[in-house]
Amino acid sequence: MERSALKHSVNSTFRLNGYTLKNDAANYIVEALLQVGEQQRQLWMDKILATVQKQPLDTAIIGRDLVRDVLQNCIRETRGEVDFFMVFDAFSVPGFSYCVNKQKFLKDELLGLPAGSVLPDSVAPKAEVFRNRYHLIQQRCLRNELFGGTDASGGGGRRRFRLQPVELLLGSTSRLEDVLVLGMLTQLTEGKFFLEDPTGAVQLDLEHTKFPVGMFSEGCFVLCEGSYDDNIFTCSVMGFPPAEDAETFRNHFGNQNMFGGSNHICARANTELQSVEKELDGSMFVFLSDVLLNQPQVMDRLRRLLDGFKHSPPTAFVMMGNFTDAPRDANSYRELPQTLHATLPTLMTSSRLRVFWQTLAEMITKVPELRESRFVFVPGPTDPGIAPILPRPPLSAYISEEFRRRVPNSEFTTNPCRIQFCTQEMVIFREDFVTTLVSQCHLAPLPPHICPVYWQHDRALRLYPLPDVVVCADKFDQYTITKLGCTVLNPGSFHKDFMFKVYLPSTRTCENSQVGDDS
Incomplete structure (x- = not known):
């Protein structure tokens, strides 16, 4: 009798607040409430309902999985337990896609898209990758104040633009002036560039085009302004789409968690994490790249670095490869010039790598x-x-298992990967190229033959909404830039000058550091 009355009360409470509980969800709540005394049940009911109301829901029908996650969050908050440091590998990044009809981001399963797979069963996901990238950038442009109306400049106001699809150009029989089109740069014919969007592709004339600072490559999305005539789009100015900060994104789409983890709301909106972050104001991250474990001088400086931090231990050391400069297989060894063979270390094997990691x-x-x-x-x-x-x-686990046994607070993860520290989101990426990341909201907006990507895991390379920190490590000089609240940094190659970066979450600042000869 008690169970029946309690279930009726639970269903009534949710209905009064505009929700409908599925039967298994109602039963789950009832079982949880039966574990506490009667005087505590209403308090827990209010806590559960308040947490549900914070979720970015697509429907008013509540299922068991959501209720379970909500209840676990409530329990953690009550106990004062909160995961303030989490690492998410690329293959666990949640799948969200922009729905043009509903004008919102929805989970891929709600859109009928297949789950992520390294080996898809068709080529359809490849087309979906570029379609998603286009719609993601297009909706961002259309909400920008520069694209609020028809082309006009007068009355001292700021000029506004109207985006046109490629099909408008292809269907025109007369010359068009002052046309602005968003699309992807491609070479459908060798030596000839085209601008492509979901409606078609048009050949570009770039002879007199003006370019701003940045890297323009095949596979990146650009805004082209110019004239169209005789099947040729003569581009006078080419630029990158306007970027958007995370706050603007969340003001429009809500606090849904698109970064990673089991929470339905993003870390920035978590009040418990906000409190913890204030308490951890002395936190510090150390970023190193090209930590060549097979070079004695690198290991010596690494020993000095670790010893130098013993009086102020960082929250985390994030070390990025390459972890050896030796050829990884016989094929790559043979591809090198013969003159270099004598100067290179012996072909690297997994057994030799295990020794370096054990050291x-x-x-x-x-x-x-x-x-x-x-x-x-x-x-x-x-x-x-x-x-x-x-x-x-x-x-591989074969290489890392002994290390993980001896250093249990270690994690071997993917490239790229994501780190959540309290309310801050960090993306870590190690690759030997530099490109314009923020405007493209993607780590690798390059053609597949330059940078191949597992199609159904392309979402792991997205930078949308913008995280707080992007570590884009390569073999070039270190730098730090901040744009729209996002800090982008390159720690440089540790094996060259023994340089590294220190990031301070409390002030969101980055410091250049180096292990000197007399450290």
Whole structure:
């Protein structure tokens, strides 16, 4: 009798607030409430309902999975438990796509899109990748104040633009002036560039085009302004789409979690994480790239670096490959010029790699003050792996298992990967190219023959909404820039000048650091 009355009360409470509980969801709540005393049930009911109301729901019908996650969050908050540091690999990134009809981001399963797979059963996901990229950037442009109406400039006001599809140009029999089109740069014919969108492709004349600062390549999306005549779009100005900060995104689409993890709301909207972040104002992240474990001088400087942080242990050391400069297989060795063979170390094998990682583990354990620091390892382009396709899986368990046993607070993850620290979101990426990331909201807006990507995991390379930090490590000089609240940094190659970056979450600042000769 008690169970029946309680279930009726639970269903009534949710209906009064505009929700409908599925039967299994109602039963789940009832079972949970029966575990506490009668005087506490209403308090827990209010807490559950308040948490549900914060979720970015697509429907008023509540299922068991949502109720379970909500209840677990309530329990963690009550106990004062909160995960303030989490690492998400690329293959666990939640799938969201922009629905043009509903003008909102929905989970892929709601749109009938297949689950992520390294080996899809058709080529349809490839087309979906570029279609998603286009709609993601298009909706961002259409909401920008520059695209609020028809082309006009007068009365001292700011000029506004109207985006046109490629099909408008292809269907015109007369000359068109001052046309603005959003599309992807492609070479459908060798030596000839085209602008392509979901409606078609038009050949470009770039002879007199003006370009702003940035890298324009095949596969990136651009805005082209110019005239169209005789099947040719003469582009006078080519630029990148306007970027958008995370706050603007969330003001429009809500606080749904598109970054990673089981929570339905993003970390920035989590009040518990906000409180924890204030308490951890001394937190620090150390970023290193090209940590060549087979070079004695690198290992010596790494030992000095670890010893130098023993009095102020960082929250995490994030080390990125390449972790060796030796050829990873016989084929790559043979491809090198014969003159280099004598100067290179012996062909790298998994057994030899295990020895290097065991040496690093021993080095870390000799600094007990770092036992609370996390160690995150991201593979580089030439580290052992299945294929040079993004996202790259972690280093194999055979290589890392002994290290993980000796350094339990370590994590070998994918490239790219994501780190959540309190309310801040970080994206870590190691690759040997630099491109315009923020405007493209993508880590690798390049053609497939330059940077192949597993089609159904392309979402792991998205930068939308913009995270707080993007670590884009390559073999070039280090830098730090901030745009629209997003800090983009390159720690440089550790094996060259023993440079690295230190990021301070409390002030959102980045410092250049170096291990000197007398450290």
